[in-house]
Amino acid sequence: MAQTIMVVDDSNAIRQSVSFILKENGYETMEACDGKDGFDKLKDQKVDLIITDVNMPNMDGISMLRELRATDTHKFTPILVLTTESQASIMQEGKSAGATGWIVKPFSNDKLIATIKKVLG
């Protein structure tokens, strides 16, 4: 059965692009347009992996990460942060919030897929 990945990004183009690449590589995808939307959709929904942006309206990615880690459902769900933020301090913030990995935009499709495969084992 195909693994499911949630993509959280306020840019529709990014969501479409990432989802498309994931589907091309055999994954099923879900989408959310910001941290709040992501949290609402994920709180009772198990997925195999979450990919989230940081800077988003309503709720940023790191806040969503914290909230999700506080739930039983996503205590251990791998979460990759996909962002333009490359500063060590913000990355550290993400790590503390429970992120599994940090990818700086713009990324290459191959690298993204390789990282996902590595994370999902």
Add this chain to the structure above:
Amino acid sequence: MSLNSQILRQVVADTEQIFNRIAENYPKLLEELENNIEDASLSLNKLSVVNPGGLFEGGGVPVDAYLKERKETAKSSLLELNTFKKQNEIIIEKLTSAITDYHDSQAYIEEIRDISESLQIVSLNALVNAVKAGKGGEGFSVITENLKNVTGTTIEKTGLLEQKGDVVKRQLDVFCSSEKSIAENRRELLELLEEKMMSGIDTFQVESETVNNLLSGLNKESEKVKGSILKVMQELQQQDIIRQTIDQILMSMDELPMESEDYKIDEISEDKGMDKAVFSERLIDISIIMIDEVVSKLSRTIEVFSESFNQARERLEYIQSEKNAAVEHFITNLKSMSNLSEMNLEVRERSNELSAKRRGLLSLISGLLQHVEEISEEIESFEKISGWLQNVAVLSRIELTRSVSLRQMKESVDDMAGLVERIQQQIQRGEKETGDFLSMTGKLFLDYNEYAEEEQHYMTRFFKSILDSIQEMSTINSSFSDVLNNFNFFSEKFRTLFEISLGEMAQLKKMMDNLSEVSGDLQSIKLKLNDIIKTKLNEKKIQEWNISDESLNRIIERFTIYSHKRSAGELTGLDVEESALEAGEVTLF
């Protein structure tokens, strides 16, 4: 600054729309491409399978297996026809040898004539002696007179028999040479069939394999178009970066303490006014850098899109032109199939000619047999003569006993009796040899007729089967050509989506122009501010005007893109935290 903000907000909205459209269109484009490739594969599968019951309609046999079977059927039929040919050859050989033997055996006729001539001389001598014997020889004279007449008839008959024998010989020669010519024609026909049909099938096989391989190769090539499309999808993330950059520019502009119309020298005469002017100049500098970066990103994106489109387009055009060339080549070369149909007509005509010749030959045989029958009858008529001669011999001996005057003729009568006996023997020999010849040739002609009829039936079936095959292959050929002609790697929908996506490039270029315009506006504001600041610095006789770092730092800190933070830091002399990561870098915790 309100006009510039409006343009920038518009750029964000427009890029979002364009990138969203691309994001929505491209998966569709790719889906369509995948459908096209799948359809193309199905079409190619159709081309590799033949179902003679309903061509290319599921099931069926692979083209190569079908053609192999057709070839083998044709080959075995040709072999069968060759068997007939060999059987006929054997019959003709036997017949030729029988004719030669029979002709040679006709020496008995000569023998009968020679004996008859001797008998005539002997009877003439006997007649002379009988006349000399006077009254006592009268009876004998009558006998010898009759004997002379009978031998005359015999000699005449042998001449006739010889003529008839020659006629039979000539007719048999005609028969043999006609049969040889028919055999030669048949051989030529079979060779023609073998050569043309086999080469027709071979051409079809080679061409169908070639076109299939070529199209399969092109189908693989069309999958490469996917690579270009995937590249475009990857480029979509630039939209997020452009949006964030413009957000930062807008944020910086919102922080500008004065509107452009406020830049009047009198209003910044105070220190506070000078602070505002220098602060504004720096923010405008940062914004220009960021706008230029957006322009450069858009330019790069347009470049990537154009390159991908051009690659895809070139590939599409290449595939289409190769496909067209392959189809044309295939159709041209498969004209050999129509040659097969023409050849079929030729074969049928020649086969009909052969049948007519064969019928002519059969009537020749019946005429020939009739002649041999006549010879046989002639020989039978010799029996009457033989009986008569026997009687003459007996009567001669009686006359010899009755008349003393004829005693000196005993030797002549003995000679006559001996000659009569020899004629009888030759007649018996002639009867036997003609009878043997008749029964042998009769049997051979019967066999010949039987084989000829069988061969005729077989040929009819064979030509029908070839005709059916040619018909079938012509249908396959035209179905093949139809499939090829209607076969397209890329659907109209794909092409439309592709053209729409190309249209988005023009939109992005327009946006680049708008941004350059904003950058130009900011440059002129900057220049205006620069003039004012320089004038004020000159008035105050100082080199530079320092402003509080705190407010600038506050703005720069809010930048989400590190490269902009770094540029702003360099521009303003502020310390910016070092980046941990480069773009595209992955860190797993």
